[in-house]
Amino acid sequence: MKNLINFTINGKDVTAKKGETILTVARREGIYIPTMCYISKTTPCASCRMCLVEAKGVEGFVLSCNTPPTEGIEITTATDALQQERTNIMKLYDVNHPLECGVCDKSGECDLQNKTLEFGVAKQNFTARDQHRKIENWGLINYDPSLCILCEKCVHVCNEVIGDDAIDLQFGGYKSKVVPKNSDTLDCTFCGECIAVCPVGALVSSDFKYTANAWELSRVPATCVHCSAGCPLEYETRHTGIASKEKSIYRVKNNFEFSSLCGAGRFGFDFENKASKDETAFHKAVEALKNAKAIRFSSMITNEEALLLQRLKEKLGIKLFNEDARRFAEFMTSYASVSGKKHHSATLEAVRKSDAVIIIGSMIATDNPVVRYAMTTAAKHNGAKIIYAHPVEDPLMQNTVTQFLKYEVGTEEGVVALLAKYLLRDADLSDEERKYFENLDDGYLSAESNIGEDELEFMMKSLSRTKNRVLIIGNDIMAHKEAKNIAKLAAMIEKYSDFSILIVPRDVNTLGVSLTCSLDEDDSQSDVVGYNAAGNFVISSLPRADLAIASLNQQEGTFVTIDNRVVPTNAALGFEGYELNDIAKEFGVGKALTIDLTKELPVASGFKAVDFDNLENFLSPAGDDIRGYILDEIEVEMDGVLSDVEDLPEFNGTIIYNVNPVLQFNAYTNLTKQLERDKTLRGSAQFAAAARVSDGDKVEISYEGKSVVRTFKQEESLKGTIALNPTFDFDEGTGTYRFQKSKIMRVNDE
Amino acid sequence: MSIEQFKNRNVSDDYFLVDIEDYPTDGWGQFKRVVKRTFKGELFVGLWVVLREMIKFDIHTVQYPKEKMPIGPRYRAVHEMKRLWESGTERCIGCGLCEKICISNCIRMETKIDENSRKEVSEYSINLGRCIFCGYCAEVCPELAITHGARYENASEQRAHFVMYEDMLTPIDMLKAGQQQEFEGFGAITPHEDERVKKTPLAY
Numbered sequence: 001m002k003n004l005i006n007f008t009i010n011g012k013d014v015t016a017k018k019g020e021t022i023l024t025v026a027r028r029e030g031i032y033i034p035t036m037c038y039i040s041k042t043t044p045c046a047s048c049r050m051c052l053v054e055a056k057g058v059e060g061f062v063l064s065c066n067t068p069p070t071e072g073i074e075i076t077t078a079t080d081a082l083q084q085e086r087t088n089i090m091k092l093y094d095v096n097h098p099l100e101c102g103v104c105d106k107s108g109e110c111d112l113q114n115k116t117l118e119f120g121v122a123k124q125n126f127t128a129r130d131q132h133r134k135i136e137n138w139g140l141i142n143y144d145p146s147l148c149i150l151c152e153k154c155v156h157v158c159n160e161v162i163g164d165d166a167i168d169l170q171f172g173g174y175k176s177k178v179v180p181k182n183s184d185t186l187d188c189t190f191c192g193e194c195i196a197v198c199p200v201g202a203l204v205s206s207d208f209k210y211t212a213n214a215w216e217l218s219r220v221p222a223t224c225v226h227c228s229a230g231c232p233l234e235y236e237t238r239h240t241g242i243a244s245k246e247k248s249i250y251r252v253k254n255n256f257e258f259s260s261l262c263g264a265g266r267f268g269f270d271f272e273n274k275a276s277k278d279e280t281a282f283h284k285a286v287e288a289l290k291n292a293k294a295i296r297f298s299s300m301i302t303n304e305e306a307l308l309l310q311r312l313k314e315k316l317g318i319k320l321f322n323e324d325a326r327r328f329a330e331f332m333t334s335y336a337s338v339s340g341k342k343h344h345s346a347t348l349e350a351v352r353k354s355d356a357v358i359i360i361g362s363m364i365a366t367d368n369p370v371v372r373y374a375m376t377t378a379a380k381h382n383g384a385k386i387i388y389a390h391p392v393e394d395p396l397m398q399n400t401v402t403q404f405l406k407y408e409v410g411t412e413e414g415v416v417a418l419l420a421k422y423l424l425r426d427a428d429l430s431d432e433e434r435k436y437f438e439n440l441d442d443g444y445l446s447a448e449s450n451i452g453e454d455e456l457e458f459m460m461k462s463l464s465r466t467k468n469r470v471l472i473i474g475n476d477i478m479a480h481k482e483a484k485n486i487a488k489l490a491a492m493i494e495k496y497s498d499f500s501i502l503i504v505p506r507d508v509n510t511l512g513v514s515l516t517c518s519l520d521e522d523d524s525q526s527d528v529v530g531y532n533a534a535g536n537f538v539i540s541s542l543p544r545a546d547l548a549i550a551s552l553n554q555q556e557g558t559f560v561t562i563d564n565r566v567v568p569t570n571a572a573l574g575f576e577g578y579e580l581n582d583i584a585k586e587f588g589v590g591k592a593l594t595i596d597l598t599k600e601l602p603v604a605s606g607f608k609a610v611d612f613d614n615l616e617n618f619l620s621p622a623g624d625d626i627r628g629y630i631l632d633e634i635e636v637e638m639d640g641v642l643s644d645v646e647d648l649p650e651f652n653g654t655i656i657y658n659v660n661p662v663l664q665f666n667a668y669t670n671l672t673k674q675l676e677r678d679k680t681l682r683g684s685a686q687f688a689a690a691a692r693v694s695d696g697d698k699v700e701i702s703y704e705g706k707s708v709v710r711t712f713k714q715e716e717s718l719k720g721t722i723a724l725n726p727t728f729d730f731d732e733g734t735g736t737y738r739f740q741k742s743k744i745m746r747v748n749d750e
Numbered sequence: 751m752s753i754e755q756f757k758n759r760n761v762s763d764d765y766f767l768v769d770i771e772d773y774p775t776d777g778w779g780q781f782k783r784v785v786k787r788t789f790k791g792e793l794f795v796g797l798w799v800v801l802r803e804m805i806k807f808d809i810h811t812v813q814y815p816k817e818k819m820p821i822g823p824r825y826r827a828v829h830e831m832k833r834l835w836e837s838g839t840e841r842c843i844g845c846g847l848c849e850k851i852c853i854s855n856c857i858r859m860e861t862k863i864d865e866n867s868r869k870e871v872s873e874y875s876i877n878l879g880r881c882i883f884c885g886y887c888a889e890v891c892p893e894l895a896i897t898h899g900a901r902y903e904n905a906s907e908q909r910a911h912f913v914m915y916e917d918m919l920t921p922i923d924m925l926k927a928g929q930q931q932e933f934e935g936f937g938a939i940t941p942h943e944d945e946r947v948k949k950t951p952l953a954y
Binding site for chain 1: 843844845846849850861870874892
């Protein structure tokens with residue numbers, strides 16, 4: 001292979017792939033090179049100069065973090081001169097660094113502390129006149145510039161991985177500090193990734209500040225439950241206080257070197273449920289189930305719970321309602337009937353590595369922030385073309401998106417058909433399929449969806465030289481009336497082009513539930529027991545339930561993430577009350593423990609018969625995700641036939657889009673203490689004029705028999721005639737199409 | 751050197767054998783010894799000493815618990831929390847090292863950020879029922895804030911027996927009156943410590 005470069009590090013023969021630096025090769029080979037500013041998921045900052053190495057024949061030192069090796073070069077990572085140089089760098093870092101390790105939140109896990117001890121900095125030869133530096137409070141984030149070592153990790157992740165581009169380094173020699181970009185205070189999505197990567201105590205969570213020390217907290221490896229990305233995280237728990245035996249979660253941490261978390265994952269951890277064993281409620285629940293005709297449940301459950309519900313269904317002969325997962329399953333069945341494979345083909349890693357992404361049907365920055373981060377990474381690192389098709393232009397995506405395709409509400413079928421037609425222009429289609437696309441009424445579809453030929457041609461042009469392409473399909477498509485046909489069209493793209501497809505499930509375990517349960521159409525009958533959902537008798541981990549059960553941070557079990565990966569989660573906190581397994585035991589379908597069901601998950605859907613305790617839950621030192629296992633691919637008969645694209649629906653009048661604001665996902669995030677709750681109806685000036693409302697008005701929004709009163713907020717960053725209506729604080733019903741024609745009336749304050 | 755040398759007990763020439771009468775071997779001899787010891791005048795010597803001291807009223811009894819013996823400065827009894835001499839503020843910075851080092855796991859604390867953005871100890875307790883008074887907490891304390899005091903009475907109605915932060919803290923009036931006692935035990939600063947402190951080089 002000509003792409004491999006052979007060289008030696010400390011006399012050891014090593015091989016680098018194209019694009020690898022000396023540092024990445026050394027780390028892979030287990031050779032230690034100290035760094036202060038290097039972080040694997042961004043491009044090297046090269047600000048610390050700790051990673052210096054010597055190369056034979058090269059004068060001076062070489063920065064290993066951003067230097068690719070050349071054939072046959074001999075690298076030495078540890079010499080007296082290097083040690084001297086690195087010790088001096090550490091001394092410089094220590095100049096005027098406040099000696100407040102005793103109170104600093106980072107003490108015990110501080111890079112500066114560790115490296116100062118590692119290099120034995122016992123005396124200081126450098127001085128500088130100290131500055132007065134003001135501690136800044138930026139909402140959820142606290143910044144202490146006097147502790148900051150200006151490694152720039154935070155700036156790099158914010159810009160390259162997250163895409164907020166909200167912080168910047170204000171250069172001023174010794175006065176340099178991190179400042180909010182183009183703003184007085186920090187205006188961002190508060191993902192808190194800057195806190196995670198900060199090697200010292202400069203950036204910390206305002207809520208966590210000074211409440212506990214690193215060494216007191218016990219870490220529980222778990223999986224985030226707020227969206228379908230299923231990010232790995234660690235809940236850090238400690239006793240609640242001096243007078244309490246109970247534990248509580250103090251903060252959430254992640255393996256920031258390789259993975260990212262959004263703000264809801266990082267700050268929204270206190271949604272646990274508290275209850276004791278209430279026998280009367282338990283017997284009522286059993287009684288209610290005996291008389292019930294159906295169980296309605298949300299996808300905020302583990303695979304094991306889903307399997308228990310399925311067993312209850314089989315035992316009691318009742319129906320199972322979960323519109324969100326049912327629509328998803330339906331979509332996937334149609335998809336599989338054309339693609340021949342049960343699961344979608346792309347992963348988040350594929351998005352990160354891609355150089356072209358088309359995303360349709362999702363306000364992704366709030367639906368699934370990690371997909372957004374993956375797209376940002378692709379855009380910044382690979383210069384990927386990001387084509388964002390949606391009726392609402394998301395201001396959060398401005399920095400990332402290269403082409404915005406604005407289509408009319410409800411015309412998703414037409415848009416995907418047009419996309420398929422253009423993307424499969426040169427594909428090796430069968431005559432029948434070729435004829436199908438030739439018969440499409442382009443003019444009508446373009447006119448109705450408002451996506452013109454020139455826009456599509458421009459897209460094709462920008463895609464022309466790309467190799468790794470991903471099509472991301474969001475929740476609006478699954479919830480669409482014509483979802484089945486759209487699924488087949490998407491599968492056509494997957495089958496005949498080099499696009500891989502990522503389908504974004506709505507909730508944390510929508511995918512798992514759709515694979516585990518056979519679901520029925522929700523016909524809203526009475527005698528329904530709700531499981532984390534509405535019903536005549538409600539068993540739920542949310543407040544005001546008839547029988548309280550454990551929340552997802554108090555449960556063991558598995559989820560299926562967007563990557564088709566079955567990942568385990570662990571109980572961070574205890575729960576005294578009953579669980580679904582206890583109810584199932586009453587009906588003879590329970591197990592000794594809920595996790596005994598992990599190995600019984602349906603193999604026909606791709607699950608493996610693996611014990612829960614054999615599932616790993618961490619990332620490897622090289623950053624590979626080795627949590628749980630990936631679902632087996634299941635071959636499906638390809639009998640799907642494309643149906644003609646009929647008339648596209650028209651949405652006229654006032655349209656709202658039921659989408660949550662940043663940091664909010666569902667009723668659980670609504671319970672948390674730190675997350676901001678923006679309950680306003682947000683719209684552009686254009687919307688305000690059309691709906692005859694103005695900023696600060698109290699309005700009643702009514703659609704399809706539902707109504708909610710909200711305050712209208714006019715936002716300058718928004719465009720278009722669609723207002724954004726949050727759903728985290730009321731039961732909107734999952735799985736419904738999120739654009740709604742609605743009536744907006746001003747109401748008086750009384 | 752041989753073992754004989756060690757067996758020789760005559761380390762000095764001043765040693766002599768005490769002149770002790772042989773023990774009586776028969777019953778009559780034993781009877782005579784009892785009578786001799788019983789009616790010795792020394793009994794009255796003892797009685798006289800008691801009478802003399804009673805008349806002199808030179809009494810050395812400590813009237814515990816009203817009176818207590820002074821206790822050594824290094825004695826490790828119930829903990830105290832010290833204040834800074836200059837400002838009167840609490841020395842404890844809430845670093846949590848005492849909680850960490852405590853081998854009987856009897857220290858617990860809660861900290862928070864105060865209105866001046868400083869770390870503040872909001873709750874602090876030591877379970878004296880578990881405490882083994884090893885002194886590690888005082889030794890590890892970087893601020894000489896937690897120390898051992900002289901209060902050694904720990905009787906309690908139950909095994910768990912807590913002492914709270916406010917109880918341990920030197921009252922502010924005692925501090926102002928200069929009555930705060932510095933602990934001299936393990937972990938305390940040694941005399942002439944300030945002579946050994948090196949200054950940070952400040953070239954400017």
